[in-house]
Amino acid sequence: MNATAEHLTQTPAANEAGGISSSELDRLFDERFDERFETKMKEREQNHTPSMTIISTKGTLDMAYPPFILASTAAALGWDVAIFFTFYGLSLLKKDLDLAISPLGNPAMPMKMPMGPEWLRKTEIKLPNLVMAGIPGFENVATTLMKKTMESKGVASIGELRELCIEAEVKLVACQMTVDLFNMEKEDFIPEINDWVGAASFLPTAQKADVSLFI
């Protein structure tokens, strides 16, 4: 009787009154767990809303585009987005956007005329730094030409992009420290700013985000 009984306890079907061996139980449990785990992980992935945080530190006209374009596009794709504006990036939140660009020491900037005949528009006009620094008001010229380039190519202005971000509920978070540092006034900034915080408050959000960018 004992010999047959032992044989019986090795098949799950023989479980009448706790006859399954513990190793068999473990194996079944592991198998079941693996299946459930797979299913649950897939569910989690499908229900997960992608999120992105951007730390925006630059305040020139050209560098204003990446944070707003990335944020608005991600928001259009249904992501949760938050931008932390700090240092020069805080200027992107001013009521009166007065962003400029400097060609000085900016060797990566294409210098092409946004108007005139097609051949001219494709020509790089390289000027030495010394010349550009010497001409008063050259930065204003460069800024105006850059704005014209954006317009002629159907790219939105920074004001428009910022509006779209606000509409898409992108969280705009401002750095309190920068305001104190550069003696700025809160009234100079748009009222839609969600929060005035420090790095310690923003970092936990960045930690949980799927994508974290430093611009």
Added chain:
Amino acid sequence: MNTTVNQTLDARNMNCPLPILKTKKALNSMQAGDLLGITATDPGSVKDFQSFCDQTGNTLISSESGNGEYSFVIQKS
């Protein structure tokens, strides 16, 4: 575009990310099942609209190109 659409969006002469953003805005005010017809000139928009539909769960019914213009029909889910 041969299908009759409920709303059209002229996104010609708009560059990234405007076609997508305007589409999102237009879809917000539409009912589930409605069709939005979009015309764009940005060549990047072809991949963008596919990605947009994949990410947001809306359906890209058709994507055509011709004469330097790209036409899309998206159904709101």
